[in-house]
Amino acid sequence: MKTPSLKGFGTALRTLTLIPWSFKTRSFKAQSFKARSFKEGEAFSASLYWFPVVGLLLGLILYGISLPYGLLSSPRWPEGVALLMVAVEIWLTRGLHLDGLADWADSIGGLQGKEKRLSIMKDSSLGAFGGLALIVTLLAKWIALERLIVSGSIIWLPIIFVISKDMMVELMTTLPYARNGEGTAKPFVDQASGKQRVVSHIISLLLCAPFGPLALIFFGAGLLETRIFRIRCRDRFGGITGDLLGTANEMVCISLLIVCALPGSKILFYTGWGWLI
Secondary structure, three states, X not given: OXXXXXXXXXXXXXXXXXXXXXXXXXXXXXXXXXXOOHHHHHHHHHHHHXXXXXXXXXXXXXXXXXXXXXXXXXXXXXXHHHHHHHHHHHHHHOOHHHHHHHHXXXXXXXXXXXXXXXXXXXXXXXXXXXXXXXXXXXXXXXXXXXXXXXXXXXXXXXXXXXXXXXXXXXXXXXXXXXOOOOOOOHHHHHHOOHHHHHHHHHHHHHHHHHHOHHHHHHHHHHHHHHHHHHHHHHHHHOOEOHHHHHHHHHHHHHHHHHHHHOOHHHHHHHOOOHHHO
């Protein structure tokens, strides 16, 4: 069993982002993990511990982009800042999860059987359902981020990214790989274990804790949403794939963004533990 290591962190970082990483290892160019050799297998399992940390890093980068907004004098343009944040996220993640969401949407557009759904998800072409899913997803992110920026509640963004990345580990450690043969997520799923699931959840909870009970509730809500989606994945696909992992990430991220955006600045009252005293 692999334990958390910087090599595992590097694999998680290269898998989930285009940020380069080389620590006591040979230089590695950012690329899709479809093209990677199973010789890297020892790092796949160790990387799962680091998924929430990479989520935190992504969230902090986007949070940093929003900070100058508060320093600007009128007129301000929150919609433009939110759009920049959406674009930077797509760039940093190579649109990996959005691609998975679009493939999943195309696969459930009809009454096909399991093998047909898996075949549709593997097809690189974009269908009508996938295109519509992308439009709705990007609009939802843009609108939610704009409201969070205006209300000053964007501080919740890093925690949302932590939870959404952790939920991918939840699925990888509780479902088999759905395809026969090779696939994007197969090395991760094959080496996933209950220990990685527990450690990843503990790390996520520790990162959520400074934000108070509400952050822990968000974690629970994300876990519930993921487990419901897990049932659908098991029944309709027979397991998990890289596309389904990306779909879960986007679902949890968007739902929590919307929940945070709904109350506006009022949610800041529940940041931390002081309001319980």
